[in-house]
Amino acid sequence: MAIDKSLSLVLLLLWAMVLSSTINAASFMESQAEMEALLKWKASLLERQALSSWSLLPNANASTTQDSSPYNWTGISCNSAGRVTGISLHDAGLQGKIDNLSFSSLPNLAHIVLDQNALFGAIPTQIGTLSELVTLKLSSNQLSGSIPKEIGELKKLTMLNLSHNHITGSIPSSLGNLTNIVNLFISDNQISGSIPQQVGNLKFLDQQAAAANLLNGSLPATLGNMINLHFVFLCGNEISGPIPSEIGNLKKLMMFQVCANLLAGSIPSNLGNVTTLESLLLFENHFHGSIPPQIGNLYHFADLRLFENNLTGPIPPSLGN
Template sequence: MEWKASLLSPQALHSWSLPSANASANTISPCKWYGISCNGLGSVIEISLPSAGLQGKLHNLSFSSFPNLLRLNLSDNTLTGTIPADIGTLSRLVSLNISMNNLSGVLPLSIANLSHLSELDIWSNEITGPIPPSLEVGNLMNLNHLELSDNLLTGSIPSTLGNMTNLMNLQLQRNQISGSIPLEIGNLVNLNGLELASNLLTEVFGVYRHLYFMDVSNNRLFGELSPNWGECKNLTRLQLSGNRITGKIPPEIGS
């Protein structure tokens, strides 16, 4: 209710209301509110409010009040400000989607506490700074989907992302990421898609044998393609346009 009161559009949560003095316990349960799901014990396990017309900030939403929350979806709203550090108290969270908002600032280091997280979607915001140490140290070992595209991220791709062995999709396109694509990404045996288009990348190290799809178009890659790319037997789509690649396409590719 504190968060609702802080929003510029509280009418979007019209079903969230305080009970009257003589209301029964069943009537006051937030489990009946729009976008809220609970377990059998009445504890909130999901907050799902995509495209709900929410305008405001997240700082008055007390994340520590939801110790059993599994899924949080606030995508496609008009949320502003930074991502609060106490989002890291959602220790059981498996899915976090706050994409398509106007969130800014850096990613909080407390994301490292979300050790059960399997899906992290923060794309299409205004997040700045480098990919934080909370991801670099590989604490999110259960993550299989990471999308940070369409932000203002800078710096390099940390090599320790190669520790996230369950990762299946890595999407960092349309940022300002520079440097090389680390060799360690090739350790991700479950990685199907690698999308890094429209950044400032200059080099590709190694061969990513397990990929089905790779998009590194519109970067600053230069030099010749290595014949070792012929070892990528699973690759069905490779996008390299908008770079400074020279020489011939090695015949090993596609053989």
């Protein structure tokens, strides 16, 4: 009986060693694949001086094998298992195609910060495979093509910044799946089409900026569902129709800027319910009728611009509040 127990223990220990060895081998192979994907992208860049530390060769003063791993590569962060979790290369002088980076080879990425470089090409659809992604900042580059609908698969995403690029096409309705998004910036592109109704699903959204595009159609009534919204920046588009009355539901709204569009109708009186409002920019539109006296309820106002519209009637005395 004692021999059987000892044999069972030995076999169990051997099995644990084999299993551990298998896991370590698999983890090593996955880590190698990540490094190869990063090095392949580095090799494709036209300007990559900031990535001189990206190498499989150890540093001259290397004391451990870790010196040749991504742990010490500029802009790369890793977890305890050595897997790449972040790429942070803000204003690093990089020039090249973003779609040469194999995102599908980096499944543990939580943060991608590549803003203020000279990256070009389309945002690859494989970015939708990054189920752990929380931050995606690609602003101030030269990206083109459309926003891939696969971005809607990034259920953990809280920050999406694609501003100041050459992105075209429409806003994919799949963006409505990003129910954890807090900041959404797509200003200064050539994005066209209407704002999808599905944006109303973004209950945690704090800032929405889509100014200086080619957006048309009307403002969706579902905008009123975004109860945590503080900032709306939509100036410089071709949005038409009225301001939906549901805007009065946004009790945390501080800035509502829709200037230089084709908006019409009257200024909704229930804007007076949004007592947190500090900035209301409605200039260069086609609003008509009178200024609602409820404007006087907005005690925090710092910036009100209504010029270049078709407004009539007196300035309400309540403005003195």
